Amino acid sequence: MTVQDIRAFNRFYTNVIGALDYGRQLYAPYTLTESRVLYELAHAARTDAADLRAGLSLDAGYLSRILSKFEKDGLVVRAPSEEDPRRRRIGLTARGRETAALLEERARDSVGSLLETVAPADRPRLAEALRTVRTLLSGGPGPRPEDVVLREPAAGDLGWIVQRNAAVYAAEYGWNTDYEGLVARIVADFAEDHDPHLERVWIAELDGRPVGCVMCVRDEAPGTARLRLLLVEPEARGLRIGDRLVAAVISFAREVGYRDLVLWTNDVLSAARHLYRRHGFVLGAETPHRSFGKDLVGQDWRLDLHGARE
Structure with a gap:
């Protein structure tokens, strides 16, 4: 395994992801990062800005601008955390949950279309290969709670x-x-x-x-x-x-x-x-x-x- 092997795979995979989104406006009207923030909010029981920033490795200012945009669009509400008033709890509104669900549906449909190109007999092998990549590159022997x-x-x-x-x-x-x-x-x-x-x-x-x-x-x-x-x-x-x-x-x-x-x-x-x-x-x-x-x-x-x- 060489650096070139990983870079070649990265080029291949980014082409695949680009093909999934080509002409589909998969995340429109939001960017990939904004969609990921919505995803995290939709799948967490409760969270705050610090949790999001740490979990997604985002710059504090960048995340603040994203949340301000979501608040303006009526997707989230922000309030002081009950545990620590210095922190801001973030929650999705009903409109925010509908938007997150729509983006999730688009993503699942796109990946489903990609999987249709893989023979059913080969899908377990593909799944195992993906798990192997995640395990080896995550620095740990097994899954983590955040997975x-x-x-x-x-x-x-x-x-x-x-x-x-x-x-x-x-x-x-x-x-x-x-x-x-x-x-x-x-x-x-x-x-x-x-x-x-x-x-x-x-x-x-x-x-x-x-x-x-x-x-x-x-x-x-x-x-x-x-x-x-x-x-x-x-x-x-x-x-x-x-x-x-x-x-x-x-x-x-x-x-x-x-x-x-x-x-x-x-x-x-x-x-x-x-x-x-x-x-x-x-x-x-x-x-x-x-x-x-x-x-x-x-x-x-x-x-x-x-x-x-x-």
Whole structure:
């Protein structure tokens, strides 16, 4: 491997990226950097200017000009951070989320068109090669928390939620197909009838593949949202994915006006219980039951969204 090898690859790849954007105005009316800032804001539960500047290695003045442009366009709102008034918290408006979603859709369509030129049998080899490049050039042996992104579900992701919940819980806790049936009904209900302004699914993605998920849906009680189907793949644990997924649900539920956030889990899921408690959930009731082929103790947890802050 020589410097020339890397420079030759860079020239090749920039040509590929240019071809993707040629005549398409992929990021219009925003630059690539501006689109990346929008992307980060859309996929972070909450952030501030310092986080963005550090995460994207941007000059403070340049970032300030970008955020001022976004504020003028009605894409973001800025306010003092609750944790540190010296810092400025940045949040997307509804228009900002729509814009970020549009740019994301364009980018996914463009990359999808590129992948169509690769034979299906060769795609795993391509994915592995990309992971190898990232691993070797990142200076570390494995993925980092910042390599994980939270996104909206794409085609096939809802089916993935059902399949992986069933497989993971069968392998780790011996649950039978009754649990798969429950997950399938929850996912089907969401797919067939949900309010996109009040209900949402997040997929955690690492190296182009899903490694986690969570749902926020309306509960029967007025003003109450329910967190459902939190899952992190075993090989992706340790990257704070569960923390980010739960924080995303809390932030969304609070933003759209829910008063309470509830969830149901079982006492055997100790890691999940610790995670919920860390985010301010309070255990309300415990009920023994036999489900999924096992004797379990169900637990109801609640978070007062007005009385607790992340």
